[in-house]
Amino acid sequence: MKNVKTIQETEAAIIDSFSLFDSWDDKYEYIIDLGKKLPALDEKHKTEENKVRGCQSTVWLTADYKDGRVYFSADSDAVIVKGLISMLISVLSGHTPQEIIDAPLDFIREIGMTTHLAQTRSNGLRAMVKQMKHYALAFQAMRQHSINDHGNRRTETKSH
Amino acid sequence: MITTATIPVFDVYALRKQFPVLEREVKGKPLIYLDNAATSQKPAVVIDALVQYYTGYNANIHRGIHTLAEEATAAFEATRETAKHFIHAAGREEIIFTRGTTEGINLVAYTWGRANVGKGDEIIISAMEHHSNIVPWQILCEEKGAQLKVIPVDDAGELIMEAYEKLLSDKTRLVAITHVSNALGTVNPVKQMIRSAHKAGALVLVDGAQSTVHLDIDVQDMDCDFFVCSAHKLYGPTGVGVLYGKKHVLEAMPVFQGGGEMIKEVTFEKTTYNELPYKYEAGTPNIADTIVFKTALDFIEQTGKEQIRQHEHELLQYATAALETVPGLKIIGRAKEKTSLVSFVIDKVHPQDIGILLDNKGIAVRTGHHCAQPLMQRYGIPGTIRASFAAYNTKEEIDELLLGLEKSIKLLV
The missing domain is CATH 3.40.640.10 (Type I PLP-dependent aspartate aminotransferase-like (Major domain))
Incomplete structure (x- = not known):
């Protein structure tokens, strides 16, 4: 297995880089930069189904499940949101469903982005986090289901 | 004793002193409240x-x-x-x-x-x-x-x-x-x-x-x-x-x-x-x-409805003229008769990004569809940035809005 940083390690790295900024302007400049660098999502994934509800801007989020790990890709028509997504992806992508489900995501508060978690209609970060965790839950359920399937089949084979 | 009717003199700076919230700071900067079409701030007499x-x-x-x-x-x-x-x-x-x-x-x-x-x-x-x-x-x-x-x-x-x-x-x-x-x-x-x-x-x-x-x-x-x-x-x-x-x-x-x-x-x-x-x-x-x-x-x-209207009209004209100088900015809604609000969009920029960056400068505007989604669909836009003015707003605040917009656009585009 590749040497993947733990969720906590990535969070710590983000908190570290944000501690270097003295002003909000610099923080936002950094986030905007991340947003601009996030690769655009393939148009075929920009479907109604992949839209995250609860955002003033449009956010599309998809996830793939490979070798027990979840890989997210996302896009938005607003660049600050895109920067926030970029951070969430760097923290959560490539981890197991259980790790994603358990992730406390303290870095959002630590870097002072809690306003984006506020329960106003305009902020989508809360909805994005929720959607990412839903994907993890779904993949975990799928995995358990397939283990059960295997188990059943094995029993069946035995009984033959 | 002879009493004569006096027309109240409109002094926006004196008026501002009657609104306690206008003294606060947001993100380390003096609050510039331009979301009056959503709700207006309250004078001390009302709070009292x-x-x-x-x-x-x-x-x-x-x-x-x-x-x-x-x-x-x-x-x-x-x-x-x-x-x-x-x-x-x-x-x-x-x-x-x-x-x-x-x-x-x-x-x-x-x-x-x-x-x-x-x-x-x-x-x-x-x-x-x-x-x-x-x-x-x-x-x-x-x-x-x-x-x-x-x-x-x-x-x-x-x-x-x-x-x-x-x-x-x-x-x-x-x-x-x-x-x-x-x-x-x-x-x-x-x-x-x-x-x-x-x-x-x-x-x-x-x-x-x-x-x-x-x-x-x-x-x-x-x-x-x-x-x-x-x-x-x-x-x-x-x-x-x-x-x-x-x-x-x-x-x-x-x-x-x-x-x-x-x-x-x-x-x-x-x-x-x-x-x-x-x-x-x-x-x-x-x-x-x-x-x-x-x-x-x-x-x-008591403040004088006519005086307020006159002041707000000046703000509308001042803001419209100022915003028109911003490259890529388009005002949505150019009716002959308007109240003191300006709705606009900016090329290649999402209204929400502008809203977040302006808030970072202490400027409160409204972004989004303004609970009028069919109207946004009519213009084929996801939403607008809306600055709406009240009696207590000033031309200096509009200058700050312009500065904030220009800086934000530079960062975003």
Whole structure:
């Protein structure tokens, strides 16, 4: 297995880089930069189904499940949101469903982005986090289901 | 002694001192509040009046025989009298207190609407309505098998009047139209529209949520059948609004909510209802905020509605001219008659990003669809950035808005 940083390690790295900024302007400049660098999502994934509800801007989020790990890709028509997504992806992508489900995501508060978690209609970060965790839950359920399937089949084979 | 009438001199800097919240800082910068179309800030007299009510004469109204109840009742009814004068209603019984504009519209939809709209009937609204003046009519139409007709809007943000005239017919039961668009600032020619509707035999409800703070409202001259507005957009408290209805229309309407205050006599066999306006004011109302609403209306009168309008008009012109100099910026809504708000979009920039970056500079604007999604669809945009001005805003604040916009665009593009 590749040497993947733990969720906590990535969070710590983000908190570290944000501690270097003295002003909000610099923080936002950094986030905007991340947003601009996030690769655009393939148009075929920009479907109604992949839209995250609860955002003033449009956010599309998809996830793939490979070798027990979840890989997210996302896009938005607003660049600050895109920067926030970029951070969430760097923290959560490539981890197991259980790790994603358990992730406390303290870095959002630590870097002072809690306003984006506020329960106003305009902020989508809360909805994005929720959607990412839903994907993890779904993949975990799928995995358990397939283990059960295997188990059943094995029993069946035995009984033959 | 000779007293002469003095015209109050409008001094925006003196006026600002009356609004405590304008002294605060946001993100380390002085607050620049440009979201007045959503709600206005409150002057100290309004805030003080709330404290005076709760510390001096808090009581339930209309029923009590004791001193506090008498004082509270008198203050509550004094607001009704002031509101009557403010919108030039013919009688105090035509002023019904609600929770706000939305409740006023729903009250009419649920009472007058259910009694007077039937299968095949039509209700006319416009493409620039707030969701609050769309959804109650949709619900009614669905329930009754009636049709909702929509007056289209042109590129400048004005209603297409020829289309309106064509929509009117003997099937039209009601025209529900906003006086001023919350997303564009357009002032609609409601008087002319009401005349046409009445000729077709329809009643008219005017949504005054955005107009009452800016324009002189004369419901008798306008000849509307219903008029609704909210106190919180009038420098007053949240949770109070006025529904005006012509007396004979209100009298013929069925009741809305049942409960205390709205009844005359209750037996298990039959209940007889109270007279206007109490017939529509079931339960203990929002006494404190209704009482304080008078203070807000008095504040506007004392500041001078004409002076405020003049000042706001200057702000509108100044902001429009300034915003036009920003490359890639397009103003949405260029009606000839507008109240003091500017809605705009910027090339390659999402309104939300601008909203976040302006907030970072202490500037409060509104971004998004402004609860007018059909109107945004009309212009093919996800939303706009809206700066809306009140009596206490200054040209210096607009300069700061411009600076903030220019810096934000540089960062985003």
